[in-house]
Amino acid sequence: MALGEAILVCLTDRPMSGYDLAKTFDASIGFFWRASHQQVYRELARLRERGLVESREIEQSGRPNRIVHTITKAGKQAVKAWSRKPVRRPSVKDELLVKLYALEDVDVEVLREQLEVRLDQHRERLATYLRIKDKFYEGRNLTVNQKGKLIALTMGIRNEKEFIAAFEQAIVMLEDIDA
Amino acid sequence: MALGEAILVCLTDRPMSGYDLAKTFDASIGFFWRASHQQVYRELARLRERGLVESREIEQSGRPNRIVHTITKAGKQAVKAWSRKPVRRPSVKDELLVKLYALEDVDVEVLREQLEVRLDQHRERLATYLRIKDKFYEGRNLTVNQKGKLIALTMGIRNEKEFIAAFEQAIVMLEDIDA
DNA sequence: ATGTCCATGTAATCCGTTACATGATTAT
DNA sequence: ATAATCATGTAACGGATTACATGGACAT
Numbered sequence A, B: 001m002a003l004g005e006a007i008l009v010c011l012t013d014r015p016m017s018g019y020d021l022a023k024t025f026d027a028s029i030g031f032f033w034r035a036s037h038q039q040v041y042r043e044l045a046r047l048r049e050r051g052l053v054e055s056r057e058i059e060q061s062g063r064p065n066r067i068v069h070t071i072t073k074a075g076k077q078a079v080k081a082w083s084r085k086p087v088r089r090p091s092v093k094d095e096l097l098v099k100l101y102a103l104e105d106v107d108v109e110v111l112r113e114q115l116e117v118r119l120d121q122h123r124e125r126l127a128t129y130l131r132i133k134d135k136f137y138e139g140r141n142l143t144v145n146q147k148g149k150l151i152a153l154t155m156g157i158r159n160e161k162e163f164i165a166a167f168e169q170a171i172v173m174l175e176d177i178d179a
Numbered sequence C: 001a002t003g004t005c006c007a008t009g010t011a012a013t014c015c016g017t018t019a020c021a022t023g024a025t026t027a028t
Numbered sequence D: 001a002t003a004a005t006c007a008t009g010t011a012a013c014g015g016a017t018t019a020c021a022t023g024g025a026c027a028t
Helices: A003-013 A018-024 A037-049 A073-084 A095-101 A108-137 A144-178 B003-013 B018-024 B037-049 B073-084 B095-101 B108-137 B144-178
Strands: A053-058 A066-071 B053-058 B066-071
Touching (some): A003 A018, A003 A037, A037 A053, A037 A066, A066 A073, A073 B108, A095 A108, A108 A144, A144 B144, B003 B053, B003 B066, B003 B073, B018 B037, B037 B053, B066 B073, B108 B144
Antiparallel strands (some): B053 B066
16 A cells, blocks of 8 residues: 555645546646546545545535545554555566567567557656746745645656667667668 | 556567566566566567467476467567657656655655665676676677667666666765754 | 546556476586 | 575466446537
8 A cells, every 4th residue: 555645645734626636646746656546536435444544525506526545543543654665666567668679579660650659648748847837936035835736846857868869779779780 | 557568578579488588577678677477478469369479388397388478470560650659758757856845844854865775786787787788798899789779778777876876965965064 | 529538447458577397407 | 504596387366457437527
């Protein structure tokens, strides 16, 4: 369970509905830990059972009611305890690298296109990060909370730049093989 | 199923036992797609059911018999077909970045130690990659197969160097917050 | 008309991890 | 003696993905 803690971390900022959380896991914290809405709803049910969040329904007219989840004292303690446990190595799983590794057995033309697609994805992600940095962190006095998020964001920015350069190089190396 | 294809890719090089494959997924191809021996054995059973590999037992005296798996024609076709399917984005899941993101709620002293541990892991991995490059790829005439593996390895080397620099910067940024 | 957003979930399946299990050989 | 290596797997559990399901509001 680390999705649980990631949810608790989000709820430390402010109480949120499952829907809000799902969107958060598709952006911001989702840049470092991705989760689908199904996972979020299931995990919320577990956190409630364990008393780490409290949930109450808020009536809305015209649209479905929201169920807003708040982190409890026990929840905050759980986050602190988790923060002391050693982290796992992030699991590496990249089909693109496997395809490069298996170059002789793949369709190289398609592979080149897939490298271009990946390149675009990283360029977009980088643009998103830079927009966020500009809008929320540049030239401001930051709280500790914000400084932490800025460090994570800085890691993300570096990473995307590196991926872009790396895949550009991979494409060049592929072309050299053809020649 | 992409572990299946990764196994087939390995078997394209040469027939292997489950044990051999498990070791391969703990090194070489495992640098891009990690899998435990349990996963490998289960997946091999499925590949056999689908006729993508053929398995035969080889008697050995003094130690357990080996079961050697060979990729079939259908298996090779499956690899080619897979190579044309769009790749998924690699799943991002890194507790360390989540902890940085949640800086205010974590034990910062422990976090610093965990950053150092991660740094060491990346340094070791980089050393491993450089050793492999030196030993198998440097100053040689390479086949297309080897050139593909060299591209993947080059990606890996770049990546590790970048991670090292990034986490070093993160540690500095953390120290700046304390000051 | 068509699609997207809001908002919630269930069900089935698949993938990954941890633990359990066996047993001889070889190195320290 | 102790541990590592060779070599195979099963069982249980938990995490992740895909598909299914509902239904009003609002924009094009």
